[in-house]
Amino acid sequence: MSLPVTQAGAAPAPHTQTGAESGGAETGGATASPAQRPSLFSRARWQGVGSALRSPATLSLLPLGLILLLFFIVPIVGMAIIAITVTTQDGGTGVGMDNFLALNRGSHSAAIVNSVQVSLVGSAIAAVVGTLTSFCIAQIRSEKLDSVVAVFTSVLANDGGAPLAFSFIVTLGNAGVIFGMLNLGATGFSLYSWQGLVVMYQYFLIPTMIMVSLPTFVGLRKEWREANAALGGSASTFWRRVGLPIAAPALLGGWILCFGAAFATHASAAVLIGAGGYPLIPLNIGDLLGQAGDSQQVAMALGVTMVVIAVVTLFAFNRLQSRSARWMR
Amino acid sequence: MTRTHTPKLLGVLGVVTLGLTACGGGGEETEASANWRDATSAEDGGGMEQLIEDAQAEGQFNAMGLFEDWANYGELLEAFSEEYGIEITNDTSTGSSQDLINAVVNRQGQDSSLDYLDTGVSHAEEAAEDGLLAEYAPETIEDIGEEYTSESGTWINHLGGTIAIGCDTSRVDDCPEDFEDLLDPQYSGQVALPSSPTASEGSFMIVHAAAEANGGSFDDIEPGIEFFGELSEMGNLIPVEADAGTVETGETPIVINWDYLLQPIADDLEEDTGAELEINLPEDGQVASFYAASINEDAPHPAAARLFYEFLFSDEGQNILLEGYVSPVRLDAMIEDGTVDEEALAELPSQDGVEAPQPTLEQREANQAIVNEQWDGTVQ
Numbered sequence: 003m004s005l006p007v008t009q010a011g012a013a014p015a016p017h018t019q020t021g022a023e024s025g026g027a028e029t030g031g032a033t034a035s036p037a038q039r040p041s042l043f044s045r046a047r048w049q050g051v052g053s054a055l056r057s058p059a060t061l062s063l064l065p066l067g068l069i070l071l072l073f074f075i076v077p078i079v080g081m082a083i084i085a086i087t088v089t090t091q092d093g094g095t096g097v098g099m100d101n102f103l104a105l106n107r108g109s110h111s112a113a114i115v116n117s118v119q120v121s122l123v124g125s126a127i128a129a130v131v132g133t134l135t136s137f138c139i140a141q142i143r144s145e146k147l148d149s150v151v152a153v154f155t156s157v158l159a160n161d162g163g164a165p166l167a168f169s170f171i172v173t174l175g176n177a178g179v180i181f182g183m184l185n186l187g188a189t190g191f192s193l194y195s196w197q198g199l200v201v202m203y204q205y206f207l208i209p210t211m212i213m214v215s216l217p218t219f220v221g222l223r224k225e226w227r228e229a230n231a232a233l234g235g236s237a238s239t240f241w242r243r244v245g246l247p248i249a250a251p252a253l254l255g256g257w258i259l260c261f262g263a264a265f266a267t268h269a270s271a272a273v274l275i276g277a278g279g280y281p282l283i284p285l286n287i288g289d290l291l292g293q294a295g296d297s298q299q300v301a302m303a304l305g306v307t308m309v310v311i312a313v314v315t316l317f318a319f320n321r322l323q324s325r326s327a328r329w330m331r
Numbered sequence: 332m333t334r335t336h337t338p339k340l341l342g343v344l345g346v347v348t349l350g351l352t353a354c355g356g357g358g359e360e361t362e363a364s365a366n367w368r369d370a371t372s373a374e375d376g377g378g379m380e381q382l383i384e385d386a387q388a389e390g391q392f393n394a395m396g397l398f399e400d401w402a403n404y405g406e407l408l409e410a411f412s413e414e415y416g417i418e419i420t421n422d423t424s425t426g427s428s429q430d431l432i433n434a435v436v437n438r439q440g441q442d443s444s445l446d447y448l449d450t451g452v453s454h455a456e457e458a459a460e461d462g463l464l465a466e467y468a469p470e471t472i473e474d475i476g477e478e479y480t481s482e483s484g485t486w487i488n489h490l491g492g493t494i495a496i497g498c499d500t501s502r503v504d505d506c507p508e509d510f511e512d513l514l515d516p517q518y519s520g521q522v523a524l525p526s527s528p529t530a531s532e533g534s535f536m537i538v539h540a541a542a543e544a545n546g547g548s549f550d551d552i553e554p555g556i557e558f559f560g561e562l563s564e565m566g567n568l569i570p571v572e573a574d575a576g577t578v579e580t581g582e583t584p585i586v587i588n589w590d591y592l593l594q595p596i597a598d599d600l601e602e603d604t605g606a607e608l609e610i611n612l613p614e615d616g617q618v619a620s621f622y623a624a625s626i627n628e629d630a631p632h633p634a635a636a637r638l639f640y641e642f643l644f645s646d647e648g649q650n651i652l653l654e655g656y657v658s659p660v661r662l663d664a665m666i667e668d669g670t671v672d673e674e675a676l677a678e679l680p681s682q683d684g685v686e687a688p689q690p691t692l693e694q695r696e697a698n699q700a701i702v703n704e705q706w707d708g709t710v711q
Contacts, residue, residue: 109707176520177581279522279710280568289530
């Protein structure tokens with residue numbers, strides 16, 4: 003990121019500037035070459051930081067930084083702090099893992115397993131179906147269609163919540179229109195099970211996957227196919243050696259996005275199965291937050307666990323992505 | 332020059348706006364308000380006239396989660412506001428007991444804190460133990476039995492109801508009248524609860540009622556959990572959170588809930604589809620439960636808070652609640668005095684809503700732990 007320099011190479015002023023001074027129009031990016039880098043405690047070094055902080059580019063990032071700080075970093079840190087806070091015998095507070103140990107009681111461990119299972123299965127199905135759909139749409143090679151799909155998928159990808167659950171109840175529930183028409187009762191299908199959740203999630207997961215993967219398929223250049231054909235490659239060689247390796251990072255990215263979306267779904271799951279015995283992490287956190295007593299702290303511990311699972315998943319996918327990206331070099 | 336100034340200004344503006352919206356503290360309290368903060372009754376604070384005068388001087392009243400169609404709170408707040416000219420702020424973005432308590436804790440000393448709370452009894456007791464609630468008795472306290480007031484004098488049961496079974500007669504030929512009936516295979520996939528008993532007071536009390544119906548008691552709730560386990564296993568119980576919408580679409584023709592919550596659903600159903608929702612009080616498992624009204628110790632408008640409390644427990648306030656199909660706590664006394672609204676009383680789903688037993692605080696606490704532990708494992 004380059005800073006717009008107004009006074010080219012302004013020499014560092016001999017007095018220290020504080021960031022609070024906002025009268026001057028000094029916005030020179032002080033540049034000290036690495037060879038003669040001032041020591042950590044010298045004024046000159048910090049002055050460089052000060053003026054960099056006052057540069058318009060940095061200032062324009064401030065609002066976003068503040069929002070990130072207030073609505074992302076502070077809550078996460080707060081959640082972690084509450085999660086490790088325990089009430090001691092004498093009524094004081096201490097640090098401990100009791101809230102995490104409490105996750106072994108009741109249905110929380112089942113909720114963790116269920117959430118991971120539903121999210122993995124749901125996102126895998128969406129990844130496959132979405133990829134194939136994108137591929138087919140890309141083959142049509144119509145720019146108009148591509149832009150219409152882009153609009154539709156971005157709307158559907160963000161569709162969810164209670165209305166989504168209700169629309170599925172009306173169509174695929176026990177008294178649902180489609181359920182009755184196709185006589186799904188005979189097949190043993192029930193919307194009120196984890197399979198039902200997976201089906202319901204597809205409504206926003208598949209569009210999410212299409213939204214992410216379509217530009218990649220559209221972006222595969224005709225010249226590459228021609229080059230592949232000219233070198234005697236077949237269509238399958240092309241996909242194996244060129245197409246899929248190029249698309250892989252985007253497809254993996256789409257998959258993890260779907261995993262995350264399914265993992266964090268609360269409202270639609272609550273309406274569909276909230277009263278029954280299929281615990282999920284978001285449902286359990288919701289329950290705990292509504293209970294009196296130490297449950298709030300256990301809820302935070304469960305929240306931290308959720309973050310850890312999400313981060314580990316992200317990391318695993320990242321490794322996969324960088325492996326697949328090696329083809330690109 | 333200007334080129335570099337603009338973004339800087341924008342940045343500063345952004346920060347300043349954020350800063351301004353992030354704070355809002357309380358001003359200095361008037362002497363009159365401070366006097367009411369410590370008053371434990373109208374008499375103690377200088378009489379009813381004085382209370383009205385000081386509440387009107389404050390002119391504001393803050394509450395949270397008092398949904399308009401819930402126990403007729405909409406009309407109650409409107410009547411209070413009109414009668415005394417006090418402006419009401421009622422945040423209905425959330426209504427769970429814990430959210431109300433959290434608001435009181437998080438807004439200590441702020442003008443936006445809550446004056447009055449309506450919570451479940453367990454939450455009220457815990458808030459009282461944490462010193463969050465003010466001690467205050469309304470003028471009509473004589474009419475209210477000891478079992479409906481807290482020992483600390485901080486919260487009072489103001490309204491309640493009885494667990495009932497609602498059934499859409501247009502979809503079910505033979506409506507279940509008690510818990511035992513629900514086990515009939517003809518109700519396959521038709522029975523639902525309003526939400527999980529691990530999270531909601533209503534469903535938690537339903538499990539109490541089911542325990543009673545199946546050889547358990549308030550001291551032995553497990554038979555209730557097992558009953559729903561069996562109901563779920565045979566396919567009669569579906570895990571949908573039942574509400575007016577799922578009843579109307581026929582997804583949950585049989586719902587168990589408070590009688591006063593079923594009655595508005597019945598009204599809606601009749602209005603929209605002409606179908607009748609039959610409401611039966613199960614003979615084999617009867618549980619009543621009352622919610623608790625309390626005043627925030629740290630209320631930003633201490634006089635208005637107490638005036639609302641007086642209004643809530645007055646004949647007028649209790650009759651307005653009665654129109655919302657709940658049993659107001661002074662119902663028996665008002666029937667005796669002839670001050671009850673006879674029309675509203677006739678509409679009440681259960682004429683003796685106050686008669687059914689309710690679990691004690693200790694029983695609730697012990698049972699909540701058992702339900703939280705076992706519900707999800709048993710009901711699959």
